[in-house]
Amino acid sequence: QATVLKISHQFPGGTLEEGDFRDRLCRMFAAEVQKRTKGALKFEIYPGSSLMKTNAQFSAMRKGALDLSLVPLSYAGGEVPEVNIGLMPGLVPSYEVGAAWKNAEVGKELNRLLLDKGIVVVSWIWQAGGVASRTKAVVDPDDVKGMKIRGGSREVDLVLKAAGAAVVSLPSNEIYAAMQTGAMDAAMTSSTSLMSFRLEEVSKYLTSGRGQSYWYMFEPLMMSKAIFDKLSKEQQATIMAVGAELEAFATKAAKQDDALVATVYEKKGAKVVDLNAATVKKWQAIAKATAWKDYADRNESCAKLMKMAEKLL
């Protein structure tokens, strides 16, 4: 009797070989775990929020109503404030620093905290992002003065506001239309989403996340602890092992997308700009005074996590 586990995510669906890498990762994970458990564990993958809304996933996993999900951790920030650290501008300045989290103090503490909330982190995935703009290239913080821009999270919005932007809040499915008409000048999101939203069609500038960026998002593959605990020790070990093995694939694919997004935008005639260490430092300075402080001031546990994360810088 095979156990069927459901994996839900919000990204476009594809196949093992093709499509959004986050969907591919889920499929590779499913195939490999099924193979190694000789079919004792099987998976159903629900791409594109076809099972439930993005924001419902985390809570459903905590309650044991959903088995697995690949989702930006900071989306659960309203429920568990500590997880906002998963999208903290400037706190992770490279894939290397992101990768170091898992086995560093900060990763262990985050892991413990999530376990406590009923969540098992299976695969540690980081992804860089950039800015698509229709009016001007966003490199320095000064560039966003007066721009109508969507940051997409509390922490990013705080930084943008401090830099003088008119922050816009609107649902992600309205980004394209708002950029097309000019209701919005720019949007900040992951490299892969910059492509899947097709923003290249309505943008003239891209700030790419290749090489240097201040925007890294933690979007792990997670599992419900209630469900995880019901599996045999062997099955649990297989899940954790396959999850860890796929981290290398994720980093490679994320970096490929950082490069690919630049090509896609260039092809459409957009001007692509890159960040350098100095510009990243400028953003970091603003973030430190706003988002980092705002986060650390929330509670002791947040302050502790922030301190641990800063040690990796």
Add this chain to the structure above:
Amino acid sequence: MSHGFELEPPKGPPIPDNPAVAAIARVLNAINELIVKVSMVAMLLTALVLTYSVVMRYLFKVPTDWQDEASVFMLIGVSFFSGAYVQSYRGHIGIEFLSTVLPPSVNRVRLIMVDVVSGAFCAFFSWKSWTLFHEAWVDGQTTTSTFAPPLWIPYGMMALGMSLLSLQILTQVLAAITVSKVAPVAAGRPA
């Protein structure tokens, strides 16, 4: 109905025969009337808030980051709180196919059964909404935006609204059970 332009307010929902049930119904009707008045204001306010958002962003380049969520909360409140009001007029539409086919006595039992099941569902939904409200309250949950308003507000409105709706259906069931004489075809329902 609806031939011309009726600008006069609609008449109230039917009052049950049984005096005790009628008293409950009157209280509920009064609550519903009040809720509709508040909902009207909330709706106009929502339109104002969204317009304000456009004006501020366009003319003054001021960030507009709370208007969407404020609007969502107000409209969630309007929708759930008005559920009972709509039910009091039997405004939640269904397929009234059997009412023309079945004899009146069978119909009466069918309607009561249908209401009992609907009421049970709404009561279950209310219970689960209160649990959700409790979780959000205890954990201090908020939305994920910069504005980050607490989630107990919409959850609480959902829970209260659904509870009121359950109570409304219960009253209608009681009214149907205690009816003094059976009215011809589908009492109190639009055909």
Add this chain to the structure above:
Amino acid sequence: MSPLTLGVLYGVVTLLVMFSGMSIAFALGVVATGFMYFFMPAASLDTITQNVYEEMASITLLSIPLFILKGAAIGKSPAGRDLYSAIHAWLHKVPGGLGIANVFACAMFAAMAGSSPATCSAIGSAGIPEMRRRGYSPGFAAGIIAAGGTLGILLPPSITMILYAVASEQSLGRLFLAGIGPGLLLVVLFSGYAVYRARHEYQLALAAYQQGGVKSAYLDEEHFTLRQKVEMLPRVLPFVILLIGVMVALYGGYATPSETAGLGALLAMVLIAIVYRVWRPKDIAPFIASTIKESTMLLFIIGMSLLYSYVMSYLHISQSAAQFVVDLHLSKWLLLSVILMMVVVFGFFLPPVSIILMMCPIILPPLRAAGFDLIWFGVVMTIVMEMGLIHPPVGLNIFVIKNIASDIPLRDIVMGVLPFLLLMLVAVILLCLMPQIATAFPDALMGVK
């Protein structure tokens, strides 16, 4: 139980519960919760309220009440009557002229709203009584509005096209443009039918009168001098201002699509306050109250149908059905036909949003492999899903009309809608024969893919 057997059971139980006379919203909720209890982990029951909340707490969905308010402000105040009098004065010589005007009004409203029931309600609240006052049969009047309302998601902006664009990884701009041609085609087909049907009803009315029956309003001899006609034109002005104001705000980049809903509602209220002095609480309360009633009814159905489709998705019903069809390895056009038929069947119960989310990940790859242009298919699928909005048992537009004109029996509405369903089928066939109807416009503006 296999997902497909479970699916059949789900459908049958739903039909039984709905035909028992339970309100559609509660029926969907009861069936979903029941199946959750029997076939899903116990923890699922703890998540139903959050699932419903997360689905409903989107400003895109919640802009529906505001769009309805905008329509009601014009439609249920003297502004609507004046507007229709003016249209009637100019068009009364054209058979079915008022019907055509309503189809156009729906198309114009559709260009501002992203939802079909909102379009239906906005135009229908004045359109249906006005058509009936001039002799149109209730079913015909209802059919025009129900069908015209479906343009809401075919003409941009459109909630469902946004979802489709993401699911299919196609350009939203291109998809929006691709909806315009078929939207206009439907406008032409609906208008053509309006002329035919109005003529037919006129002849029937004439025959009945000549045999000594009652005189239908169709037969009222009316004459308007050019001067009278011209004098009526200013009455159209508030409507034109509203239309232009909202269009400029939306397409000029001043407002986001959801903000447009609030802006439009406010503008409509301001206009009737200035032009018709309708501003006192007792003047505006009735139509705000009716807006609340209608949108609450609608949002309850939408909220519960999202819960219903969550259960369907969890039990893998729709996915297994789609996979089953895909695994048959049918020839190109057969594949398309079977898939579209499946969309129709799901349309019995589900709103377009859910159909897209559950089916697209499975049906799009084989359709792409079979050589179909996914932009073109998105438009075809939208039209087929629109058919679901106007056919029973769950047809949101039908419920809206039942609410606007509660004295029209459901049977008359369904019969009135039937010819329009056929016309939409014709549109789908025409689109298969001439894909350019959809693709020419985006190709011209954005270059050939």
